Amino acid sequence: MDIYEKITALVPGVRLEEGATPTLYVEPASLHEAAVALRDHAELQFDFLRSLTGMDWGEEGLGVVYHLESTRLGHQLVMRTATADREHPELPTVCDVWKAAELNEREVYDYYGVIFINHPDMRRLYLRDDWVGYPLRKDFDESEELNPIRMTNEESSDFTSVYVKDDQGHTVETKQVLFEDDEYVVNVGPQHPATHGVLRFRVSLDGEVIRKLHVHCGYIHRGIEKMCESLTYPQTLALTDRLDYLGAMQNRHALCMCIEQAMGVELPERVQYIRTIMDELQRIDSHLLFFSTFCMDLGALTAFFYGFRDREMILDIFEETTGGRLILNYNTIGGVQADIHPDFVHKVKKFIAYMRPKLREYHEVFTGNVIAQERMKGVGVLSREDAISFGATGGTGRASGWACDVRKRHPYAMYGKVEFKEIVFEEGDCFARYMVRMKEIEESMNIIEQLIDNIPAGDYQVKMKPVIRVPEGRYYAAVEGSRGEFGAYIESRGDKYPYRLKFRSTGLPLISCLDTITRGGKIADLIAIGGTLDYVVPDIDR
Amino acid sequence: MEMTKKPKIKGMKYEDFNDNEYLENMVKELNANGVNVLVGVLDDVVNWGRSNSLWPLTFATSCCGIEYMAVGAARYDFARFGFEVTRASPRQADFIMVAGTITDKMAPVLKRLYDQMADPKYVIAVGGCAVSGGPFKKSYHVVKGVDQILPVDVYIPGCPPRPEAMLYGMMQLQRKVKVEKFFGGVNKKMSQEEYRRILREQEGMPSPNPVAAQAEAKDKE
Numbered sequence: 001m002d003i004y005e006k007i008t009a010l011v012p013g014v015r016l017e018e019g020a021t022p023t024l025y026v027e028p029a030s031l032h033e034a035a036v037a038l039r040d041h042a043e044l045q046f047d048f049l050r051s052l053t054g055m056d057w058g059e060e061g062l063g064v065v066y067h068l069e070s071t072r073l074g075h076q077l078v079m080r081t082a083t084a085d086r087e088h089p090e091l092p093t094v095c096d097v098w099k100a101a102e103l104n105e106r107e108v109y110d111y112y113g114v115i116f117i118n119h120p121d122m123r124r125l126y127l128r129d130d131w132v133g134y135p136l137r138k139d140f141d142e143s144e145e146l147n148p149i150r151m152t153n154e155e156s157s158d159f160t161s162v163y164v165k166d167d168q169g170h171t172v173e174t175k176q177v178l179f180e181d182d183e184y185v186v187n188v189g190p191q192h193p194a195t196h197g198v199l200r201f202r203v204s205l206d207g208e209v210i211r212k213l214h215v216h217c218g219y220i221h222r223g224i225e226k227m228c229e230s231l232t233y234p235q236t237l238a239l240t241d242r243l244d245y246l247g248a249m250q251n252r253h254a255l256c257m258c259i260e261q262a263m264g265v266e267l268p269e270r271v272q273y274i275r276t277i278m279d280e281l282q283r284i285d286s287h288l289l290f291f292s293t294f295c296m297d298l299g300a301l302t303a304f305f306y307g308f309r310d311r312e313m314i315l316d317i318f319e320e321t322t323g324g325r326l327i328l329n330y331n332t333i334g335g336v337q338a339d340i341h342p343d344f345v346h347k348v349k350k351f352i353a354y355m356r357p358k359l360r361e362y363h364e365v366f367t368g369n370v371i372a373q374e375r376m377k378g379v380g381v382l383s384r385e386d387a388i389s390f391g392a393t394g395g396t397g398r399a400s401g402w403a404c405d406v407r408k409r410h411p412y413a414m415y416g417k418v419e420f421k422e423i424v425f426e427e428g429d430c431f432a433r434y435m436v437r438m439k440e441i442e443e444s445m446n447i448i449e450q451l452i453d454n455i456p457a458g459d460y461q462v463k464m465k466p467v468i469r470v471p472e473g474r475y476y477a478a479v480e481g482s483r484g485e486f487g488a489y490i491e492s493r494g495d496k497y498p499y500r501l502k503f504r505s506t507g508l509p510l511i512s513c514l515d516t517i518t519r520g521g522k523i524a525d526l527i528a529i530g531g532t533l534d535y536v537v538p539d540i541d542r
Numbered sequence: 543m544e545m546t547k548k549p550k551i552k553g554m555k556y557e558d559f560n561d562n563e564y565l566e567n568m569v570k571e572l573n574a575n576g577v578n579v580l581v582g583v584l585d586d587v588v589n590w591g592r593s594n595s596l597w598p599l600t601f602a603t604s605c606c607g608i609e610y611m612a613v614g615a616a617r618y619d620f621a622r623f624g625f626e627v628t629r630a631s632p633r634q635a636d637f638i639m640v641a642g643t644i645t646d647k648m649a650p651v652l653k654r655l656y657d658q659m660a661d662p663k664y665v666i667a668v669g670g671c672a673v674s675g676g677p678f679k680k681s682y683h684v685v686k687g688v689d690q691i692l693p694v695d696v697y698i699p700g701c702p703p704r705p706e707a708m709l710y711g712m713m714q715l716q717r718k719v720k721v722e723k724f725f726g727g728v729n730k731k732m733s734q735e736e737y738r739r740i741l742r743e744q745e746g747m748p749s750p751n752p753v754a755a756q757a758e759a760k761d762k763e
Contacts, residue, residue, distance in 0.1 A: 127647065222678045223681040226682060238677060537604075
């Protein structure tokens with residue numbers, strides 16, 4: 001509570017709303033000023049925008065919820081703003097304060113039609129430009145007649161809109177050029193083997209040097225957040241595994257944790273142990289796949305087969321206990337789906353003993369290779385300030401010297417009780433990002449080794465009510481996913497359905513910093529940079 | 543007409559496959575429409591070659607794509623069955639594994655990729671999303687089944703399908719290829735008139751007037 005009192009004293013134009021989650025309310029008129037004060041004041045230093053969520057509060061209008069954190073002082077904050085005008089909703093942008101807001105505000109515009117004044121690029125982020133309506137508004141008309149499947153090829157406009165206020169306070173739309181007529185623009189994706197899914201870039205080139213890059217998302221935008229609003233809480237769990245399918249365990253862990261914290265469920269220690277081990281196995285799985293595909297992108301096909309061969313061992317372990325290889329559906333609200341298989345402990349130990357020498361082999365095969373080093377070292381440098389401002393967490397942030405591991409920042413499950421190093425590199429280049437992930441495999445194995453022999457006896461599932469209702473309020477819980485902070489934000493009105501469920505994507509901040517780090521680099525390095533950022537596209541588009 | 547020759551897949555008996563009726567019905571239907579199926583040894587040779595070197599397009603949108611990569615990797619290794627390499631260019635690919643959800647925004651892109659492929663070409667719908675929309679059936683931005691935009695040859699259900707299921711589906715495609723007639727015109731699975739009409743429509747030309755066409759034919763005589 002201290003921090004909220006401090007802020008109401010220091011920052012003008014804010015009001016504290018008490019409740020299940022204390023929230024700071026800011027009038028749109030003073031939002032920008034408040035944002036600058038929150039970031040720059042020596043006692044506040046909120047430099048990390050964790051999550052930005054668009055909201056439709058019905059009668060109160062449309063608005064945005066901001067989750068802020070200070071990387072230096074460690075305190076957190078929830079802030080919100082709203083506008084009652086549903087016809088022409090307008091809010092000031094904060095993307096000059098936190099760069100992470102740039103794509104997130106475009107997402108809010110896409111979902112709710114809220115125009116952000118002074119935002120440099122106010123286009124839809126996911127949906128096509130000819131899409132009718134704003135899908136996450138509560139009064140959105142989902143009929144097929146309005147939005148049939150359009151089979152015409154999509155036009156990519158070279159212009160964008162910027163909305164500014166004129167002297168009389170009217171909003172004026174101005175057209176800005178994205179690509180000049182004489183620029184040489186190359187399209188990469190959405191069907192491209194090295195974009196790791198259906199991501200699309202438009203790259204302006206000068207020779208083979210990248211002048212600027214625009215990301216086009218939405219080719220796998222499945223509308224998960226809207227669907228969740230009409231699903232009961234246990235049903236929403238099913239969709240989390242399909243977001244970032246290489247972090248299926250962790251994603252579901254985040255949502256379960258968020259619901260459990262909201263309901264005040266105490267978990268047996270056995271569940272915490274199992275969840276932690278499963279999360280770490282999932283991380284190793286993801287990093288092995290990163291190694292495989294990244295090396296393949298750089299032309300080392302052998303590494304692809306090595307990585308996949310070893311990954312199959314983890315999938316076997318998963319399969320025995322959960323029944324799934326990729327989509328695991330394991331965590332439930334208040335526990336896990338099934339107890340671990342009798343062979344689980346033995347197989348995990350066997351895997352770790354097998355994996356350690358294999359990692360050395362990986363380094364011999366690929367890491368030390370001259371070509372690999374030349375292509376990674378000094379390429380695509382992301383500074384620490386940018387990483388924080390963009391909110392690029394996970395291996396990417398840690399490679400730039402930002403200790404952003406949620407397992408250390410806000411320990412959950414068993415992470416507070418095990419010893420492990422947070423791998424941090426200073427260089428911020430592709431090599432550092434690659435090494436962070438390779439070293440994290442070792443750390444994950446260390447964590448598992450500390451836990452695997454001591455799994456306590458007990459229940460694997462707390463008895464829950466047949467209908468799960470989350471008490472009214474706003475809840476946010478985050479876990480360290482395979483590629484960064486994965487958060488789930490629930491706004492509940494006490495129903496059995498969430499009023500709004502937002503997932504803090506791990507990948508969206510990663511692609512938002514692509515333009516910054518690829519500028520001035522070579523087009524071929526785009527593949528190496530994209531590979532080491534290690535995004536998963538369905539997680540970006542949701 | 544009975545199916546005279548049964549497509550052979552090495553290591554798996556004809557009776558062990560499901561949906562044999564479908565294959566038999568397909569042959570019957572083709573025969574009824576005047577398309578000769580299984581004419582001769584030459585076709586057998588060509589189909590043997592074609593069915594054992596089907597190259598997929600590198601195309602995956604979501605979760606199923608990872609399992610699909612696993613099928614291509616060392617343990618399951620679809621190269622054993624002749625799927626050999628995935629091709630990044632649709633011009634060099636024989637079939638698309640539609641692995642993953644197809645959204646409204648992706649639909650025209652997928653159609654374009656399909657159009658860019660050279661005939662004969664095939665489509666496999668992999669996973670619940672591509673089959674029917676799967677878990678995202680209620681979404682506002684998901685195509686409810688890829689068969690709404692492309693002709694699908696094989697459906698592989700699952701979320702995601704196991705690698706074995708994918709291999710099985712791909713073998714089903716091989717069987718389908720094996721019963722097709724290759725010589726003497728491409729088997730379009732439609733009558734010649736219909737095919738010409740579609741071609742003309744695609745190029746924006748009006749459908750030929752049957753009366754005028756007849757008159758023209760008479761003039762030539």
